[in-house]
Amino acid sequence: MTGTKTDERGTYKPTPLFKFDSRPRRVQVIPKGTFIDCKNWNKGKIKGKRNILAYIELLDEPVVKNSILQNDVRIDGQWCKTNTNGEFQKVINDNRLFVNSNGFPNEKSYRDENSRNVHTNLWLDAGYNELGKQILDQILGKDNVFPYPKPVELVKEIIKSIDNPEAIVLDFFAGSGTTAQAVLEKNAEDDGQRQFILVTNNEGKIMEEVCYPRVEKIIKGYNFSGKITETLYEENLSFSSLKNTDGILSEVKEIEEENKRSMQFEKIIKEIDDNKIIVYGEKNVKEKREGLGNSVKYYKTAFVGKHNILDADDKDKIQLAHHAGEMLAIAENTLEQIKKNAHWQIFESRERMTAVYFREEQDQLDEFAKEVLSLKKPVTVYMFSWEEKVEIIDFEDNKNINLKTIPQPILEIYKQIYNII
Ligand SMILES: C[S@@+](CC[C@H](N)C(=O)[O-])C[C@H]1O[C@@H](n2cnc3c(N)ncnc32)[C@H](O)[C@@H]1O
Incomplete structure (x- = not known):
């Protein structure tokens, strides 16, 4: 958006504090000690009636050091916010004064x-x-x-x-x-x-x-x-x-x-x-x-191997299983894959990990359990199983490990990959 700026507090839009209409002119003081966001502010920049948006005239030369106004500065002009209802004081108290490169005081609206x-x-x-x-x-x-x-x-x-x-x-x-x-x-x-x-x-x-x-x-x-x-x-x-x-x-x-x-x-x-x-x-x-x-x-969707699961060779099957595992990693928001082999995958995020065992054969299960138990962050474990619920003795009562059943659509993929024939 044209005109937006950013400071430590966020993106803001400088909103003019003066308006050209039938409102009366008045002299308001920006008091010494006010925080003012400005690069360079001097009286010469604003002469009476110069602003087409409003009448505005600086009656004192402002001195700003490290964003703090060093003297009272009176401004004569068509102020939008006045102190009759405390609105202008609020702009000062909230540190919202911003002087633009043309020397016009604005309010920051975040x-x-x-x-x-x-x-x-x-x-x-x-x-x-x-x-x-x-x-x-x-x-x-x-x-x-x-x-x-x-x-x-x-x-x-x-x-x-x-x-x-x-x-x-x-x-x-x-x-x-x-x-x-x-x-x-x-x-x-x-x-x-x-x-x-x-x-x-x-x-x-x-x-x-x-x-x-x-x-x-x-x-x-x-x-x-x-x-x-x-x-x-x-x-x-x-x-x-x-x-x-x-x-x-x-x-x-x-x-x-x-x-x-x-x-x-x-x-x-x-x-x-x-x-x-x-x-x-x-x-x-x-x-x-x-x-x-x-x-x-x-992530890219792509055909793997021979385009037909019935013709998939071992390499294709593992690749397919790995891609299915990536979907579990997305669901768990642990996107970084740190290990994969022909039986399991491990993913991590800053706080957590996900481990997936995707084969029906359990010959590598001991190795997998050892690996999971050595992980240093809380782990969600997904295990391939024909049963609705899986139990692994090594993981029981381990507060660091959350054993989950594989969601049906992904389970179907694993079943097709490894047991179709
Ligand atoms: C109008 S552009 C989106 C512009 C975008 N908001 C930006 O700021 O760059 C629409 C985009 O949707 C993509 N697109 C068209 N049909 C699509 C589909 N069926 N699925 C996904 N993306 C599609 C187009 O390739 C195009 O890049």
């Missing part, structure tokens, strides 16, 4: 507040496919990798409405993997433990060439080199704002002149689009983008 409220104008707020495309092209370092990726903020907004930091988010039409990025970013913002399951038909090799590499890069980080744009100014064109075209034009001119001095951007782009006037700054950057951490596993 996205995780009103967490169940999905914006009615979701697309407008989150940006369109074009923004999703920019994000994706930047990550993969190529142009036009996928025609219609959703913007990440849009999917994050939907995830937010679920209001469960441990949600499992399933996307059956994964495309370029926007859902995975949204889940990973949301987790990074609020320390969530959400997981994602993405499914695709792999049309045009989208999983191998776009989706999976994208998710890996989000997790591990990547080098970015290319153009980035930043929105410096945005104004809806309405009758009241058109009355103030001089103000709009002088605001835009000021941005251009400020950039000539600071050389922050290589190009300033001015656009009128969708009844909005927007000014972007564009620059080339080369930077390392840190990964968000976490892990991902990629």
Whole structure:
């Protein structure tokens, strides 16, 4: 979404504290000691009447050190929030003051507040496919990798409405993997433990060439080199704002002149689009983008061996059994396979393990039991059996071991693989 930023507390949108309408001007004081998120704030940046959104004038020169205001600063303007009802004091007390690069004080409104409220104008707020495309092209370092990726903020907004930091988010039409990025970013913002399951038909090799590499890069980080744009100014064109075209034009001119001095951007782009006037700054950057951490596993459905279970040779049977075991590992959320042989498999996650014995013959059972008993984490054990319930004396009364029956569909697979003839 254009205009969102992130601080330690999460993603926020700077919301203007001044409004151009018929409201009266008043002088309010931002008191010494207030926390203010700003890079550089000086009185010269805001002169009376300069802001097209409202009248605003700084009456004192602000001095900010380590984000703390060192003096009382009076501001004369059309304040949206006043202290008559304590609203402005609340902004100060909650450390929500943010001064943007043009010197205008804003309030931080955090996205995780009103967490169940999905914006009615979701697309407008989150940006369109074009923004999703920019994000994706930047990550993969190529142009036009996928025609219609959703913007990440849009999917994050939907995830937010679920209001469960441990949600499992399933996307059956994964495309370029926007859902995975949204889940990973949301987790990074609020320390969530959400997981994602993405499914695709792999049309045009989208999983191998776009989706999976994208998710890996989000997790591990990547080098970015290319153009980035930043929105410096945005104004809806309405009758009241058109009355103030001089103000709009002088605001835009000021941005251009400020950039000539600071050389922050290589190009300033001015656009009128969708009844909005927007000014972007564009620059080339080369930077390392840190990964968000976490892990991902990629499973592929495929025919094994001779495409017919009746013709399967021993090698095919073991491969099939291993794939069936992977499904149990998914169900147990222990995705890392740490051991496999012709009789059993062992998987682990950070906290737990899963052990699967998939053969009817029990000649390797002692070895298997020994291995399971040596594992250092709680283990769920799945044992092939023709009976409905299995019992293994070695595992009895062992609190670390949870013996489970194999779910029927997977049991059927094992039975077919090993006992069909
Ligand atoms: C509109 S895209 C999804 C875009 C995605 N939300 C993103 O942000 O990149 C739809 C995707 O679904 C895939 N697809 C189409 N039919 C499918 C099917 N029957 N099963 C699984 N995926 C399918 C297409 O290959 C395409 O990649």
